[in-house]
Amino acid sequence: ELGPEAADKLQAAMVAIDPERDTPEVMERFLSFYADSRHALRTLDPAELDAAEEAFGTTSSVTTNADGKVEVVHSGTAYLVDDQGTVLVELPFGVSVDDLV
Secondary structure (H helix, E strand, O other), X not given: OOOHHHHHHOOEEEEOOXXXXXOHHHXXXXXXXXXXXXXXXXXXXXXXXXXXXXXXXXXXXXXXXXXXXXXXXXXXXXXXXXXXXXXXXXEOOOOOHHHHO
């Protein structure tokens, strides 16, 4: 719906908050549903993830319950960022495709 010129500029990126389970292969498969041009961003350094979360004003946590289940909690905000790294729009969780376009 964006048209070919705008669609060519669109890239999707996802930041892994659970790098043990969010392998590059898992992230690539997930992102393939959203855009042809995509970036799976993953670090094994908790300080780098903390810095990224602080920069975007977001939070996350990964805990293992007593029964061994992993619980991942994160904000649902998505961001539109230009090619200079400036956040143009913050999109709350649940925004519809029609509202996005």
